[in-house]
Amino acid sequence: MVAKQIRDEITAEVLKMKEAIGVVPGLAVILVGDRKDSVTYVRNKKKACESVGINSFEVRLPEDSTEQEVIKFISKFNNDPSVHGILVQLPLPSHMDEQNVLNAVDIEKDVDGFHPLNIGRLAMRGRDPLFVPCTPKGCIELLHRYAVEIKGKRAVVIGRSNIVGMPAALLLQREDATVSIVHSRTKNPEEIIKHADIIISAVGQPNMVRGSWLKPGAVVIDVGINPVEDANSPRGYKLVGDVCYEEACKVASAVTPVPGGVGPMTIAMLLSNTLSSAKRTHNFQ
Numbered sequence: 001m002v003a004k005q006i007r008d009e010i011t012a013e014v015l016k017m018k019e020a021i022g023v024v025p026g027l028a029v030i031l032v033g034d035r036k037d038s039v040t041y042v043r044n045k046k047k048a049c050e051s052v053g054i055n056s057f058e059v060r061l062p063e064d065s066t067e068q069e070v071i072k073f074i075s076k077f078n079n080d081p082s083v084h085g086i087l088v089q090l091p092l093p094s095h096m097d098e099q100n101v102l103n104a105v106d107i108e109k110d111v112d113g114f115h116p117l118n119i120g121r122l123a124m125r126g127r128d129p130l131f132v133p134c135t136p137k138g139c140i141e142l143l144h145r146y147a148v149e150i151k152g153k154r155a156v157v158i159g160r161s162n163i164v165g166m167p168a169a170l171l172l173q174r175e176d177a178t179v180s181i182v183h184s185r186t187k188n189p190e191e192i193i194k195h196a197d198i199i200i201s202a203v204g205q206p207n208m209v210r211g212s213w214l215k216p217g218a219v220v221i222d223v224g225i226n227p228v229e230d231a232n233s234p235r236g237y238k239l240v241g242d243v244c245y246e247e248a249c250k251v252a253s254a255v256t257p258v259p260g261g262v263g264p265m266t267i268a269m270l271l272s273n274t275l276s277s278a279k280r281t282h283n284f285q
């Protein structure tokens, strides 16, 4: 599995850095509230850090915290030399302005790549961001690792969120694909999707993309993580993607599974961004 391969590569590089200059990369994670999914993802991130030798620091704050209370911890980590990456687990409680909080993260520690300057640089030709958001970065890495040609291909991104759809479309364009973004206001999205060589779906609608919508041989990356009721599962629900996996597998040349596809890549890219930050901070190659 690609995510495991990447984690193994990171483990070796973390050890090399520690032995060469005595520095261990550090990731600080701030979790506000107790959404079950966010608690799971933060736990996965902590476990992943431990598995590759990256130090992790976690702050859990109550749901009714103020923006200023969160920003106080961000500032603390901004100034902590043992912390090379900072993330605030999203979504934040609805009383907070997410972007206001995210803007407080030092751009050089913004390992989620959500800072406006990182997104702005991603959008600008001739500029490179310090960090690319983890899920879109993981989607492109999967295409690279499986030698999927992007240049000159027609790509469709389903969804236009700040953390997945929009940066994914920018990344595909930077790799010379011709990109369309379909979203909730797009009429007859299947009329656009049927021409796509590459599809990245991040819309949060379980089993929305049907096999009949797909161009034979298309490559489909399913970012959706949608819980649906399932009496046979111990948790009482199972996770499905945005794409009808069984139908898509009959038409597409490749389809990422949910779970076990993009999710682990998101975590692997977070580890990669944290390692890169530590290397940049300490001028270590």
Ligand SMILES: Nc1nc2c(c(=O)[nH]1)N[C@@H](CN(C=O)c1ccc(C(=O)N[C@@H](CCC(=O)O)C(=O)O)cc1)CN2
Pocket (backbone or CB within 6 Å): 040, 041, 042, 044, 087, 088, 089, 090, 091, 112, 134, 135, 163, 225, 239, 258, 259, 260, 261, 262, 263, 264, 266, 267
């Ligand atoms: N600060 C951030 N918040 C959020 C991000 C993000 O990149 N930065 N992305 C998503 C959630 N996410 C990371 O936080 C994430 C989602 C899913 C997984 C994952 O490993 N999924 C597994 C299944 C996990 C399960 O059993 O429930 C899989 O798909 O195989 C990792 C990270 C929103 N918030």
Ligand SMILES: [Mg+2]
Pocket (backbone or CB within 6 Å): 106, 108
């Ligand atoms: Mg600085």
